[in-house]
Amino acid sequence: RMSEKLDKNRTILLRKRHVGPSCKIFFSHDPLKIVKAKGQYMYDEKGQRYLDCINNVAHVGHCHPDVVKAGAEQTELETLTLLLEGKKATFLALCYLSGLSYSEANDLALRLARHFTGHRDVITLDNAYHGHVSSLIDISPYKHHQLPDAERNPYVHVAPSPDVYRGKYRADHPDAATAYADEVRDIIDRAHERGGKIAAFIAESLQSCGGQVVPPVGYFQQVAAHVRRAGGVVIADEVQVGFGRVGSHFWAFQLQGDDFVPDIVTMGKPMGNGHPLSCVVATPEVAEAFASCGMEYFNTFGGNPVSCAIGLAVLDVMEKEDLQGNAARVGRHLTRLLAEQKQKHPLIGDVSVLLKGRGLFVGVELVKDRVTLAPATAEAQEVINRLKEEKILLSADGPHRNVLKFKPPLCFTAQDADLAVEKIDLVLTGASPAPFAQ
The missing domain is CATH 3.90.1150.10 (Aspartate Aminotransferase, domain 1)
Structure with missing residues (x-):
C-alpha cells in the first residue's frame, strides 16, 4: 500500500x-x-x-540536479572526512551545525546568549516569528498573539516592528531609525527598573511574517548599542532572508551598513534547499563562553555529512549560476x-x-x-x-x-x-x- x-x-x-x-x-x-x-x-x-x-x-530551485547528486553521493560514503577534504575554509566566527530545523537554531542561539551574558530577558519585535519550540513561542508574537488567554512571559519584551509604512513611526518621520531604536532603549530601562537583565535582542534582518518589513538604515546599529550597553547580545535571524536573497548582499543584515555586525546569526531553510539543515554562527567570545559552562553540545543529527554535502552544493550552485x-x-x-x-x-x-x-x-x-x-x-x-x-x-x-x-x-x-x-x-x-x- x-x-x-x-x-x-x-x-x-x-x-x-x-x-x-x-x-x-x-x-x-x-x-x-x-x-x-x-x-x-x-x-x-x-x-x-x-x-x-x-x-x-x-x-x-526545486530538485536542482547538482544538489540531488551531492546528497546521493554523500549517502554512499562512510565518513565526514571525505566530505571535508578540499573543502577547508577560514572562519572569522565559530559555528554550530545545529541539526534539522530552523527552530533548533534559534533555540540554541538563545542558550548561547544566556550563557554568555548570564542574563535571562529577551527583546523581540512585534509580529516576529522565530520558531515553534517552547523557548521560541513567547518571542514569536506573530503566532503567540493568536492564542486566546495567552499569558506573556515576564522575561520577554516586545518592541514595535520598525515598519515605516504602517508602523508607529513612518516614512515622513524625520528620524524613524532613532525613534524605533529609542523604543528598545526604553524597554531596557523599564526591565532594569524591575530587576531584569537583558540577555539578547533577536530580530529577523528583514521581517517576513511581519509583512516584508525593511527596517530603516541605522536602526540595528542603535539597537545594538543600547543592548550591548545593557550587557546583552544581538541575534540576527537570517533563516528566511539570508544566502543572497536580497541581491545586493549575501546577508540581509548587511543592508544596514558595514558598521553593524550581529553577535550571533542563525540560518536554515534555504541553506539545505529543502533538506533539513540549520546553523548558528557566533563570535568566538560567545561560543567559548558556552563551551566553558561544562555542558557538551550534542545533537544526534548535528553535522550530518549528507546535510553538509547538500549545503555545500547549494553554495556551489549559487556561485556557478x-x-x-x-x-x-x-x-x-x-x-x-x-x-x-x-x-x-x-x-x-x-x-x-x-x-x-x-x-x-x-x-x-x-x-x-x-x-x-x-x-x-x-x-x-x-x-x-x-x-x-x-x-x-x-x-x-x-x-x-x-x-x-x-x-x-x-x-x-x-x-x-x-x-x-x-x-x-x-x-x-x-x-x-x-x-x-x-
Missing part, C-alpha cells in the same frame, strides 16, 4: 482523518496535490504547471513592474523597494484606502485564490494577512516576473477596494 498512488480527494480524506487540524494547508478550500517540482515550477497530479513565487526554502546577482536583477525588474501596477490599481498600497522589499524578497501590501491604510485582508485572500486558478502560487502575510509576498526560488527569471505580474493585473483589473464578489 505504501507505493499506492492516491488521487487528490482520497489524499485529502486521509489527511483529515490522520493529521491534526492545527497543521494548516495552503488553499484549504481547494488544496493542490503537488507531485513533482523542478526549478521554480511545481506540478499537480494532472500535470498542470504552477509558477512558485513563495517557496524560499527551495533556494536554488550567479543566483545572488539574479536576485538583484530580477528583483529590480519585479519591483518596477509592481510599482507600475500601483498606478493602475487603488487596492495596491505599497510595493516601494525602499519600504517593502529587496532583491527577491518583495511584499505587495493591499489596502482599502491609501490614506487610512485600512488593510484589505479579504481582498488579499481572494487575489491569492484567483491567482492559483491562473497557475501562480502566492501567499499573504503580515499582521493583517494583507501583504502578498514574493519569495521565489532564486532561479526565478524576468520572464517569470512578467507572467506573475501580468496575472496579478488580470485579477485586479476592474476590482475596487472592497471585497470581491464571491
Whole structure:
C-alpha cells in the first residue's frame, strides 16, 4: 500500500482523518496535490504547471540536479572526512551545525546568549516569528498573539516592528531609525527598573511574517548599542532572508551598513534547499563562553555529512549560476513592474523597494484606502485564490494577512516576473477596494 498512488480527494480524506487540524494547508478550500517540482515550477497530479513565487526554502530551485547528486553521493560514503577534504575554509566566527530545523537554531542561539551574558530577558519585535519550540513561542508574537488567554512571559519584551509604512513611526518621520531604536532603549530601562537583565535582542534582518518589513538604515546599529550597553547580545535571524536573497548582499543584515555586525546569526531553510539543515554562527567570545559552562553540545543529527554535502552544493550552485546577482536583477525588474501596477490599481498600497522589499524578497501590501491604510485582508485572500486558478502560487502575510509576498526560488527569471505580474493585473483589473464578489 505504501507505493499506492492516491488521487487528490482520497489524499485529502486521509489527511483529515490522520493529521491534526492545527497543521494548516495552503488553499484549504481547494488544496493542490503537488507531485513533482523542478526549478521554480511545481506540478499537480494532472500535470498542470504552477509558477512558485513563495517557496524560499527551495533556494536554488526545486530538485536542482547538482544538489540531488551531492546528497546521493554523500549517502554512499562512510565518513565526514571525505566530505571535508578540499573543502577547508577560514572562519572569522565559530559555528554550530545545529541539526534539522530552523527552530533548533534559534533555540540554541538563545542558550548561547544566556550563557554568555548570564542574563535571562529577551527583546523581540512585534509580529516576529522565530520558531515553534517552547523557548521560541513567547518571542514569536506573530503566532503567540493568536492564542486566546495567552499569558506573556515576564522575561520577554516586545518592541514595535520598525515598519515605516504602517508602523508607529513612518516614512515622513524625520528620524524613524532613532525613534524605533529609542523604543528598545526604553524597554531596557523599564526591565532594569524591575530587576531584569537583558540577555539578547533577536530580530529577523528583514521581517517576513511581519509583512516584508525593511527596517530603516541605522536602526540595528542603535539597537545594538543600547543592548550591548545593557550587557546583552544581538541575534540576527537570517533563516528566511539570508544566502543572497536580497541581491545586493549575501546577508540581509548587511543592508544596514558595514558598521553593524550581529553577535550571533542563525540560518536554515534555504541553506539545505529543502533538506533539513540549520546553523548558528557566533563570535568566538560567545561560543567559548558556552563551551566553558561544562555542558557538551550534542545533537544526534548535528553535522550530518549528507546535510553538509547538500549545503555545500547549494553554495556551489549559487556561485556557478550567479543566483545572488539574479536576485538583484530580477528583483529590480519585479519591483518596477509592481510599482507600475500601483498606478493602475487603488487596492495596491505599497510595493516601494525602499519600504517593502529587496532583491527577491518583495511584499505587495493591499489596502482599502491609501490614506487610512485600512488593510484589505479579504481582498488579499481572494487575489491569492484567483491567482492559483491562473497557475501562480502566492501567499499573504503580515499582521493583517494583507501583504502578498514574493519569495521565489532564486532561479526565478524576468520572464517569470512578467507572467506573475501580468496575472496579478488580470485579477485586479476592474476590482475596487472592497471585497470581491464571491
